[in-house]
Amino acid sequence: MFRSGGFVADHVSPTTDAQVQPNGVDLTADIVFEQLEPGRIGRDGKQIGDRVARPLEELEEADPDTYYLPTGSYVVRYGERIAIPEGHVGFVYPRSSLMRNSCMLNTAVWDAGYEGRGEGLLQVHHDIELERGARIAQLVFAEADHEDVYEGSYQGENLE
Numbered sequence: 001m002f003r004s005g006g007f008v009a010d011h012v013s014p015t016t017d018a019q020v021q022p023n024g025v026d027l028t029a030d031i032v033f034e035q036l037e038p039g040r041i042g043r044d045g046k047q048i049g050d051r052v053a054r055p056l057e058e059l060e061e062a063d064p065d066t067y068y069l070p071t072g073s074y075v076v077r078y079g080e081r082i083a084i085p086e087g088h089v090g091f092v093y094p095r096s097s098l099m100r101n102s103c104m105l106n107t108a109v110w111d112a113g114y115e116g117r118g119e120g121l122l123q124v125h126h127d128i129e130l131e132r133g134a135r136i137a138q139l140v141f142a143e144a145d146h147e148d149v150y151e152g153s154y155q156g157e158n159l160e
């Protein structure tokens, strides 16, 4: 069973009332990164390639706090701290307005026990303006059995 937006909101911070949806909580875009170097996925480990934060206000007379993103792939860090409670699994879906603007957010599984400010892959198929703090995705929780809780290398990431 999927949990209500109110339940999800108890595990996401900060949130405003506008972010709480019937079935989940909207996540906002905080930092947009561009990958510079190759990463590596090995049999026994992985390495994330070097990246750089995209500048805000790159164009003259641009709105403040807005990313002007040309076609390409970016890693976006969400603005909220997320904790996946035991007995649950999290899924993140893109806002359809991204899709309708020829962009897409690709996401993976959020494990029980994970806590941090996670990331998603933003695919930009047509130039887009993205205001920092704008809602781009929605997090939902489903009840789920599991043996262990998440203790991987991303545990506690970006909580400074």
Ligand SMILES: O=c1ccn([C@H]2C[C@H](O)[C@@H](COP(=O)(O)OP(=O)(O)OP(=O)(O)O)O2)c(=O)[nH]1
Pocket: 046, 092, 106, 107, 108, 109, 110, 111, 112, 114, 117, 118, 119, 120, 150, 151, 152, 153, 154
């Ligand atoms: O779209 C997503 C999906 C998951 N996560 C977070 C929550 C999840 O619990 C954690 C690890 O995800 P996963 O287990 O898929 O990563 P991995 O590459 O297998 O890393 P590890 O070896 O640490 O399990 O990353 C995100 O930030 N974004």
